[in-house]
């Protein structure tokens with residue numbers, strides 16, 4: 001493949017909060033995103049998967065400069081986005097767009113669908129003729145499967161799925177090169193999820209977008225992704241080519257996530273529950289385990305895991321994994 | 337084969353739907369404002385209050401212009417005369433023969449004006465103060481809100497009375513004094529709203545679309561604040577009118593020959609036994625107005641309540 005369009009290097013975001021009483025102030029830190037590295041090629045889709053609270057949204061926001069990273073670089077087409085000043089970054093936003101997790105909350109309730117979709121146009125092309133804006137807005141609505149004659153309706157007059165279509169239309173109206181979808185379907189009905197995922201997949205092919213698709217569930221990203229990154233407590237556990245990851249996960253956490261995927265067959269579901277190794281809860285984000293961050297929940301833990309941090313290593317096939325035992329574990333999935 | 341036919345048919349229907357929709361005129365949206373307005377119109381107490389308020393405002397504005405007497409005209413033939421159609425003094429006269437109706441209407445001008453202007457003062461200070469504190473957050477916010485807390489803890493009445501005593505009784509001073517104290521609540525409310533609005537996804541979405549801070553505040557924050565502010569304003573006006581009445585009642589409000597409902601009630605109370613009408617009419621106007629504003633405010637709060645939307 002050619003050169004990547006996006007290269008995220010050692011990106012880290014730490015939140016600091018104050019705790020304790022006035023006399024006993026303590027600073028508590030959450031390393032929401034902790035040294036993430038990956039690259040993304042033009043027209044490629046990267047799925048990012050991890051449990052709730054593992055830092056997926058924070059990563060997405062840091063990539064887009066919506067919150068400042070503590071460390072690391074976001075190289076977009078040769079420029080380091082984290083070093084751009086506010087105006088330069090604003091200009092770059094034409095190329096970088098995001099679809100949010102909550103379709104209703106991400107639309108201003110006091111604006112019409114047309115105003116919402118055309119806001120980026122007004123912002124970047126204030127001199128654009130009214131008629132042209134209108135035409136483009138209706139075109140976008142049609143493209144995402146909304147009836148253009150609903151242009152004057154307000155968000156509360158649309159269903160959740162339709163609201164998400166409005167959000168998608170807004171994110172695509174400027175012809176971006178990169179689209180980050182932060183759990184675009186997790187707030188939607190299961191029956192509508194597939195429609196939205198398919199829509200995004202079609203649009204991605206049609207427009208040649210580089211796409212980052214975030215989900216907390218491996219099954220959602222299965223069809224849309226080329227590669228998948230599995231995150232845990234702000235770190236990447238595994239970054240693998242899709243087919244291989246679903247056939248033979250390299251990391252015990254990926255394996256555990258796969259077992260927690262809902263299985264339609266009740267007998268299999270029972271078996272999966274029995275074998276669901278994801279015991280215990282995620283440790284408090286304030287007290288991150290030493291060594292491998294996953295060690296207190298990992299069924300394959302050895303002594304070494306508690307002391308040494310496993311680096312994200314490149315395997316022979318190009319996939320990457322952060323586990324000491326990646327070579328000697330065989331986590332192949334037996335398809336029933 | 338069959339599948340294909342099926343598919344083509346369903347495709348056609350989708351296209352048909354679109355074609356049809358393109359041919360039809362645009363559907364009109366119902367904004368949250370329109371929704372709220374319709375809900376308000378279904379609230380009988382608020383509607384009746386609204387109509388009454390319009391009548392009172394009209395009477396207060398137009399009445400003194402078309403009345404045969406001026407407010408300070410003394411009719412020596414009819415001092416302390418009871419309400420009567422014959423004398424032309426429908427609400428009667430006071431001890432020096434001034435027409436109660438005209439005086440009540442003129443007093444209403446002052447009372448309503450104080451209510452509006454002082455509320456406007458608190459609106460301007462409160463909204464800008466609260467929005468700044470909420471939008472910038474952090475240390476700025478903490479300091480600004482501590483200041484509010486401190487002022488809040490001062491005994492307000494004492495403060496107003498002190499101002500009156502030091503600077504003398506002047507109507508402008510009443511506006512400023514009441515407004516300057518009433519903005520505290522407004523600032524708190526606006527700050528809270530701004531704080532929660534700032535973190536909503538649609539504000540972040542606007543930022544992600546390249547919208548600058550200035551436009552975010554104007555296009556997204558202010559319109560979403562408006563509902564709460566309007567409700568609060570409607571509930572502040574009667575509060576201010578009441579405070580002014582109280583000040584006038586204890587003799588610190590507007591000065592003769594100017595009067596307000598509070599001042600008239602004060603005068604009336606002195607002649608309560610010999611000429612009860614001098615007390616009753618201004619008191620009725622005052623009370624009705626206070627009730628009306630409160631009903632309208634409550635109605636608006638119910639109508640604008642986002643919880644109702646679900």
Ligand SMILES: Nc1ncnc2c1ncn2[C@@H]1O[C@H](COP(=O)(O)OP(=O)(O)OP(=O)(O)O)[C@@H](O)[C@H]1O
Nearest residue numbers: 015030032051052053054055056057058059216285
């Ligand atoms: N503004 C913030 N201030 C402090 N902590 C934050 C902030 N935003 C997120 N966090 C914390 O950072 C961690 C990662 O949050 P993030 O929202 O990125 O998770 P997520 O993977 O997107 O979860 P979800 O699937 O629930 O959306 C969480 O522990 C969260 O509590």
Ligand code: SF4
Nearest residue numbers: 292295298305323324
């Ligand atoms: S490094 Fe050890 S604890 Fe961590 S995932 Fe691998 S085996 Fe489990």
Ligand SMILES: [Mg+2]
Nearest residue numbers: 056057101183
């Ligand atoms: Mg999230």
